[in-house]
Each structure stands twice: as C-alpha cells, then as structure tokens.
Amino acid sequence: MAATKLFQLIAFTALALIASSYGPTPVNALSTPHIHGRHHGVADSMKRNNVLKRDTAKRCKPRPSSSIASAAPTTSASPAPAPTTSSPAPEPTTTTKAATTTQSSSSSGSTSSSSSGTSTTPKGITVNGSSKLAMAWPNGDSTDFAKFSTNVQAYYTWSESCVSTDGGVPCMRMLWNNAADKVAAFKKATSGGPVTGKNIILGFNEVNEPGQANMSPEDACATWKDAIQPLAAKGYTLGAPCSSGNPNGITWMKKFFECCADCTIDFMTVHWYDIDLDNFKSWVQQWHDDFGNRDVMVTEFAVQNFNGGAQRDLGFIMNFHKEAAAWAKTQPWLKALAPFGVMRDMQGVNTANQLMNSDGSLTDLAWQIYNEY
Template sequence: MASKLLNLVALSSLAIMACTFGAAPTTALSTGHLNHANRHVAHAPIAAKKKRDQSKRCKARPSTSLASSTAAHTSSSVHAQAAAVTTSSSHSQAPASTTKSSAPATTSKASSGGSSTIGTGQFGKAGSKICAAWGNGNDPSLANFKTDHVVALYDWGVDKPSDADKLGFMYMPMLWGGSQDKINAFEAAIKPGLGSIILGFNEPNEQGQSNMDPQTAAALWKQHIEPKRSMGYKFCSPAMSSRPNGFQWMQEFMAACDGCNVDMQCLHWYDIGFDTLQTYLTKYHDEFKLPIMLTEFAEQNFNGGAQATMDEIWDFMGQALKWFDETDWILAACPFGIMHDLQGVNTLNLLQNSDGSPTALGSFVINDGNN
C-alpha cells in the first residue's frame, strides 16, 4: 500500500512539472512584451546561426513592470494611397480608395535639440528621412528599396552590402554589443569612409539583445566608440527598445558616459497606435534634447493584446510618415520589415515580397506615401 501511494505521489509531481515547464505555444505573439527580447535574434547576415526555435521556449511569465499597449485603435476613414502596385502580396494590399493621412493638428516642432542636418546625406529634408533596416546581406533586391526618400542603410553590424555605395545609400555601421567577437569585428571594420554615423549598442535594456547595464555600456563606448571621433564619425546612442525600463537605462547611461559625444538618440518602437509612437518619441526628445533616429519600428503588440489590422497599419504609417517629415528633430525612421522573416513581428508589417520586390505597404513607405 505504501509503495502504491509513493507511485501516485511521483506521478502527480511529474504532471505538475510538465504543466509548468512544457513547451510554449509556437506563436511568437503569445508571450507578451517579454517576447520582445527574442525578436530578430538572428538578423541575416549578422547572426544567422543563432536563430532560436520559438516552439521550444518556456512561456514568458507576466511582469507588472511592463506597460500595456494601447488597445487596437479604430481605423480612420483616411488611409494611405497606394495605387497600381502590382507586385504586392495578397495580405498587404492597400485600401481601395485612400489618401495620405494627416497627423493630429496639435503636432508641433520642438525648438530645442540638435540640428536636423547632422551627419551627411539628406537627413532633415522633408520627404528624405527613410532608412533601410536591412537584413538580407548582399541580396541584389536591395536595389528595389532605393528611392529619393530612402537615404540611409544599416544592417545591425559592420558588413556593408556590396551595392550600398553604388545605389546611393549612406551606410551606418553599428557596434551591436559587448561580446569580444562583436568588438573585434567592429574594430577591424571601422575606418574613415565606411560611413559617417556609428550606431550604438542594440537594445542593451533587453536580455535577448545586447543586454548590458548602463555603466558597462558607457565604459565600452569610451573605449571603442569615442575614439572614432577622430575619423570624422558622429554617434547615435545605444538603441533602446520601447520597454519602459529603457528610459531609466538611458538616463543612467548618459550620467555614466559623462564627456562622451552623443550626437543623436537611437530608439526602437513596437506598440499600437500613432499617438503612442508620438508620445514615446517626444518623451525622449524632451528629456535628452537630442535629435532622434528611429532605427526600428512597427505596429506590433508585445503586451498580449490584439494586433493591428491591415487597415490600421496603413493608417498608422500614413500618419507617421507625415509627422516624421514635419518634425525637424526626427532625423530618420527605419521601418522593421524589409526582410523575408519578421521573427515574431506581425507579418502584416512586411515590406518585402518573397521575390524581393516591395509589398504595397513597402512601396508606400519607400516613396514617402506617394505612389
């Protein structure tokens, strides 16, 4: 009898463990903002061998420190025009009859902050602020995404695509993180003329990204980025994710990096609604008084709520593009989506078809809303 009782207890314990540590659902959107850390773990060609199998991860636990996304907003009757784009994928069609959305009437330009013409190229000119967050290496489809409105390019590393100069992109190298292999690659590649703006660490406030405390980041910045000033480079800060802890992280970094040259503020944004984006960027600008480069953004809910619909994404992008053009302290905006695998981001944000051509949304973005 005692042995049967022990067997029952053992079986019960195994069942409890299986429920607690079982595989997470395969959908990458089911784990809330904590799953943000596993987004684009493997940007090709930077870390293609490190892509995680999302189906084998333990489900992330909720965190009370995370801000909830705004509920999916109601799509307005005014959308973005995208006429006669014949190469778009079936899930990225533009609304049938649309015009470029207007930003809210209360939008105003800040009087403080750095010059909107910092760096080189066309930064600061209305309609010429789009940059390509490029994850496809030397794929010739890069040519499909160069227009007069797309002025810059980065690839989360220092491997400039072979056609970047010929196509007229301003390349921006990045020191992705503090691991020795990233540092070695960065130091070996950086030389005068590789680019004109160095991008700081990728989401150091995220465990799944470069993941370091502000003081360590400041020390690495002083050792490996600051000396590149003598080569003529300007610098964009470490890029915060839109997780709420990023704001305090950046405050501590700026304090620890006393004497550092930080010319621009790099930021990422994943959430729902244009108003949310506008509030987020304005908060950083008002605090740090730096012009902003939005080096990743997409309408993506990492907080467990509803994802934006296709109509809502078009409406959001129309408002965002107009506001970027009208706001002098926004230097550039790099939409996340010029790639074949969005790695956990709502695929309605996709900007590239499987054949390498722009989707309807992609065409709208790279033409600054004028198709």
C-alpha cells in the same frame, strides 16, 4: 377588576415589545452594500493593475535573430542573439567589406543643447533631400537591395558591415554589443576613419533586453569609451545606444549618460512596437526631450500588439504610416525612420507589417511607405 386586567394587558404588551428588540436581525439588513462595495473596490483595483501591466509590458519583448541569414555568406558573420518567442532583431551575415574610398566626410547639422551630465555639444545628423526614410536590412549581399534603396537616406545591417550591393547608399555601422569578436570586427571596420556615405555610427542594440545586447549602463559606457568615443575625433557622427521600447530603457539611458558624461552622443536612437499612433509620437518625443533635445532616429518600429490583444489589419497599418509620416515631417529633430519588415520572415511580428514579398519585391505597404516618408 377591569382596570386590573387592562393594566396587566398593557404590561404584557410592553414586555413583549422589549423582548422583541433582542431578536435576530432580518437577513435583508445584513451588510450587503458593504460587501458589494468591497467587491467593487477589488474590481477597480484589478482594472488599475491590468492597465499597469499592459503599460509596462509594451515594447518589452526581446527579438531573435533573422532567419534570412542564409541570404548571405556566413564565414564572417556576427553571431545572432539567442532566439526568443517574440519580435525579431535580426543580425546580418554579410561578409562584404566597406568601400575603400578615402574622401573624408564629416557630418554637421542642427546643434542641440547637451543633456545634463554631458559636456559635448551634439552636432546632429545631416540628411539629404526631404525623405526621412531609413532602412534596417538583414539580407546580406542580395540584389534585392536596389529595389528598396530608392528614397532611403541610409541603411544599417545590425552590425559593423555594409553590403557590396548598396550602390552607394549611406551605410551606418553598428557595434551590436560588447562581445570581444564584435568589438574587434567593429574596430577593424572603422580603423581607417569615415569615408563618404559611411560616417554614422549606431550604438549597441537593445541594451536593456536579455535576448539582445543585454548590457549594464556601466559596461556599455566602458565599451563606448574604448571602441566608439575615439571615432568622434576622426569625424564620425555617433548615435546613442538603443534600448527596446520597454519604459525601463529611459532609466537605463539616464544612467548611461551619468557614467559617460564626457562621451560624445550626437543623436538618440529609438525602437517602438505598439498599435497606437499617439503612443508612438509621445515615445519618440520623450527621447528628444529627455536627452538634451538631440536629434532622433527611429531604427526599428512596427504596428505590433505584444499584449495578447488582436493585431491590426493592413488597412489600419497603412493609415498609421500615413499619419506617422505626416507627423514626422513636421519634426525637424526627427531625422530618419526605419520601419521593421524588409524581410521574408517577420520573426513573430504581425505579417501585415511586411515590406518584402516572398520573391524579394516590395509589398503594397512598402510602396506606400517609400512614397510617404
């Protein structure tokens, strides 16, 4: 009898154990680690995407016209691009004519290998003295020019025009885009051939930006061959079209070189707006390396954050320029740099970059830059 009860107890226990194996899984045994893993993966993906967005957004903001247009007469001004909400690319309103001296001046310099698809050999830029400072001047025939012209290799006005108050500082003429009036004004200004101090040409301004020159590589090539290429035979030194700091500018320029394979491109022009010195160096270096080791001129740059983050203060910017100037002097192919900000209204760019005070004098930053580059 006892043996029978013992057997029944063992059997009942076994059945209970079997039944319990089909019960609900405990909550702490759910796939929480898996959910956490997916969340972690999404977070990593978001971080990578954010980095990509920041990288591709750098230097890609188009710039509106300068509000300093009133500083000069407007009767024959080049029309400015439509204003946008970001950084500026002013166009001058000067009505002055170029000097009429007839002494011929050709530019010769370091010879660099031509880029693939380009048959001509770039002759580079000849500069005088040790300074690598250029100037972007939007203020027309202002007497303030003399305050900023010391130690400057050359200047430009975002147009074909030079200013009567330049005191003989070399003036680089620009064909801003392919608008009929600009092309006509440019051809008129260059019809007599190069003269002393006016023998360098700058190509179109920020061709890859809708708010700026906004040209396809093919349209730019056609206009180049019509209005700029003939100047090579006259002795002008020709600077390539300029893109904004948007990385798509590299792609644009490579397409331009493909469709303008027989064009003369003596040096590259570069724009840069960001906050990191290493980024600045690598960006400028890329334009030298990717396009036949040509000379490079930085025609606009500033320490400016267009990615929604904090702007840098004056101390940071001063240190940036100190180090940038030291680096530039070690690069023989980097011929000149024109920091953005010789104006009273910075057009949305961090005012710590400003080089002109409200009274037309140099800011502390300008004094430093003019002594270091």
